[in-house]
Amino acid sequence: xxxxxxxxxxxxxxxxxxxxxxxxxxxxxxxxxxxxxxxxxxxxxxxxxxxxxxxxxxxxxxxxxxxxxxxxxxxxxxxxxxxxxxxxxxxxxxxxxxxxxxxxxxxxxxxxxxxxxxxxxxxxxxxxxxxxxxxxxxxxxxxxxxxxxxxxxxxxxxxxxxxxxxxxxxxxxxxxxxxxxxxxxxxxxxxxxxxxxxxxxxxxxxxxxxxxxxxxxxxxxxxxxxxxxxxxxxxxxxxxxxxxxxxxxxxxxxxxxxxxxxxxxxxxxxxxxxxxxxxxxxxxxxxxxxxxxxxxxxxxxxxxxx
Amino acid sequence: xxxxxxxxxxxxxxxxxxxxxxxxxxxxxxxxxxxxxxxxxxxxxxxxxxxxxxxxxxxxxxxxxxxxxxxxxxxxxxxxxxxxxxxxxxxxxxxxxxxxxxxxxxxxxxxxxxxxxxxxxxxxxxxxxxxxxxxxxxxxxxxxxxxxxxxxxxxxxxxxxxxxxxxxxxxxxxxxxxxxxxxxxxxxxxxxxxxxxxxxxxxxxxxxxxxxxxxxxxxxxxxxxxxxxxxxxxxxxxxxxxxxxxxxxxxxxxxxxxxxxxxxxxxxxxxxxxxxxxxxxxxxxxxxxxxxxxxxxxxxxxxxxx
Numbered sequence: 001x002x003x004x005x006x007x008x009x010x011x012x013x014x015x016x017x018x019x020x021x022x023x024x025x026x027x028x029x030x031x032x033x034x035x036x037x038x039x040x041x042x043x044x045x046x047x048x049x050x051x052x053x054x055x056x057x058x059x060x061x062x063x064x065x066x067x068x069x070x071x072x073x074x075x076x077x078x079x080x081x082x083x084x085x086x087x088x089x090x091x092x093x094x095x096x097x098x099x100x101x102x103x104x105x106x107x108x109x110x111x112x113x114x115x116x117x118x119x120x121x122x123x124x125x126x127x128x129x130x131x132x133x134x135x136x137x138x139x140x141x142x143x144x145x146x147x148x149x150x151x152x153x154x155x156x157x158x159x160x161x162x163x164x165x166x167x168x169x170x171x172x173x174x175x176x177x178x179x180x181x182x183x184x185x186x187x188x189x190x191x192x193x194x195x196x197x198x199x200x201x202x203x204x205x206x207x208x209x210x211x212x213x214x215x216x217x218x219x220x221x222x223x224x225x226x227x228x229x230x231x232x233x234x235x236x237x238x239x240x241x242x243x244x245x246x247x248x249x250x251x252x253x254x255x256x257x258x259x260x261x262x263x264x265x266x267x268x269x270x271x272x273x274x275x276x277x278x279x280x281x282x283x284x285x286x287x288x289x290x291x292x293x294x295x296x297x298x299x300x301x302x303x304x305x306x
Numbered sequence: 307x308x309x310x311x312x313x314x315x316x317x318x319x320x321x322x323x324x325x326x327x328x329x330x331x332x333x334x335x336x337x338x339x340x341x342x343x344x345x346x347x348x349x350x351x352x353x354x355x356x357x358x359x360x361x362x363x364x365x366x367x368x369x370x371x372x373x374x375x376x377x378x379x380x381x382x383x384x385x386x387x388x389x390x391x392x393x394x395x396x397x398x399x400x401x402x403x404x405x406x407x408x409x410x411x412x413x414x415x416x417x418x419x420x421x422x423x424x425x426x427x428x429x430x431x432x433x434x435x436x437x438x439x440x441x442x443x444x445x446x447x448x449x450x451x452x453x454x455x456x457x458x459x460x461x462x463x464x465x466x467x468x469x470x471x472x473x474x475x476x477x478x479x480x481x482x483x484x485x486x487x488x489x490x491x492x493x494x495x496x497x498x499x500x501x502x503x504x505x506x507x508x509x510x511x512x513x514x515x516x517x518x519x520x521x522x523x524x525x526x527x528x529x530x531x532x533x534x535x536x537x538x539x540x541x542x543x544x545x546x547x548x549x550x551x552x553x554x555x556x557x558x559x560x561x562x563x564x565x566x567x568x569x570x571x572x573x574x575x576x577x578x579x580x581x582x583x584x585x586x587x588x589x590x591x592x593x594x595x596x597x598x599x600x601x602x603x604x605x606x607x608x609x610x611x612x
Contacts (some may be wrong), residue, residue, distance in 0.1 A: 082435025129388025142476030169446030
């Protein structure tokens with residue numbers, strides 16, 4: 001499928017074809033990179049460290065790209081390695097694109113005016129040197145801060161996922177505070193509705209303006225769904241953060257191939273399964289990763305009843 | 307002064323010594339890089355473009371580091387150039403450090419758990435490959451998302467500036483919504499107060515937990531000041547965005563050398579003054595930049611009555 005197709009259409013058609021909503025996180029926590037890939041003392045600034053992370057991530061992309069609906073690299077773990085790490089992130093983004101697997105860069109950017117425009121150029125333009133299909137963004141700065149990202153959704157087949165209700169324990173500090181008797185996160189969801197409607201896809205009706213809603217808050221996810229009936233939910237917190245598969249898809253709705261309406265992220269569960277971390281040979285590591293991915297696909301596939 | 311000194315103490319003592327609160331923004335908008343520095347067609351991904359931006363930024367740092375209280379590179383304009391641009395950002399951060407000028411990286415990061423920790427490691431650790439003295443961060447994810455940054459403020463002499471009331475027209479969409487009859491931005495300020503108090507400096511009493519409050523909203527800045535009497539305000543929007551010098555310092559309070567309590571950012575005004583952009587020779591460009599910096603220092607110095 002062309003990279004210029006509507007982002008949400010592309011995601012949903014792929015999820016229907018695969019029969020599950022798995023988004024595979026690419027979060028290379030340094031301490032967890034398996035011995036098979038480690039080089040030297042894995043000091044943050046060592047060139048060997050970036051090379052090890054590159055090999056590890058690209059090997060994972062090879063396994064995950066055909067199986068997952070999309071990949072989600074977490075920018076922080078690459079930025080942590082400095083410029084060499086950002087070069088590895090670029091390689092990961094390009095490898096996903098070459099494997100024809102949609103990729104969401106989890107960078108949670110948010111800024112205003114020409115600065116927001118620069119972030120959109122950096123990650124969502126067709127000729128971006130860090131090319132992603134979608135970007136996670138933070139709404140605190142207001143709706144005008146989303147304009148450059150929405151423009152790429154409109155004109156370049158890109159998507160954005162706006163943080164609405166995050167999966168952490170402290171997410172309630174501000175997101176749950178009442179405005180006109182509804183919590184802030186619901187107010188944000190309501191404010192996003194017109195733009196979400198405008199960015200619905202021609203094939204599936206799903207919108208390229210998606211939202212992030214943690215699997216740890218399934219009831220809140222249902223509230224957000226009422227406000228944003230056509231937005232894809234990017235759902236972190238499944239697996240390692242304690243969210244169950246069934247809870248993860250509580251905001252999904254019936255579609256032609258089971259429940260649909262979002263993607264469920266697993267990072268540590270598929271990237272660092274114990275059997276992979278103790279593998280002595282590449283083939284053993286590959287088998288363990290494949291098994292972890294297939295397990296997540298199956299569990300989530302059962303949850304959506306596809 | 308040691309880079310391990312308390313961040314806010316270091317900023318305030320430097321502002322008192324210089325007699326003004328100027329923070330010089332390093333926002334290399336590609337289209338505005340002067341002809342003197344341009345190379346080739348300045349395409350985003352061209353190596354010559356990153357080299358041109360590097361020369362331009364480092365030449366600016368040389369002029370600004372002795373004059374400004376601190377420098378504030380805007381990450382987006384470097385990320386836009388891909389990995390090569392991030393390498394330029396690292397060079398800028400290191401050049402500022404070598405010139406003993408505090409540097410605030412304006413990256414507006416915000417994430418949770420181990421991801422927030424990775425951002426703190428990336429930019430605020432003593433051995434960070436992208437070493438900054440402080441980072442701008444977004445509060446939407448909750449107080450626990452600030453923990454890794456606060457820890458560096460506590461233990462490594464670093465600082466954080468939390469977005470509270472931003473300078474853009476749309477900042478009211480969420481930040482102005484009423485919670486218990488006060489706007490969200492004031493609620494955020496109130497929630498930050500205990501941590502701000504904990505991070506006060508031994509010499510000046512100013513806190514390494516600062517906040518971002520746009521110069522375009524001077525009345526709101528005064529409201530935030532009531533909630534955060536010891537927080538440094540990072541004030542964007544002076545000059546190009548329409549905020550006047552007097553408005554910019556409305557939240558300042560009397561100190562031993564005039565009004566104090568924050569830093570006022572100028573980016574375009576000092577980085578792209580017309581006389582510098584049309585300069586034919588390096589010496590002319592340097593003179594024009596020096597004049598623009600001295601003008602901003604003088605205007606802001608008069609505003610604080612130092």
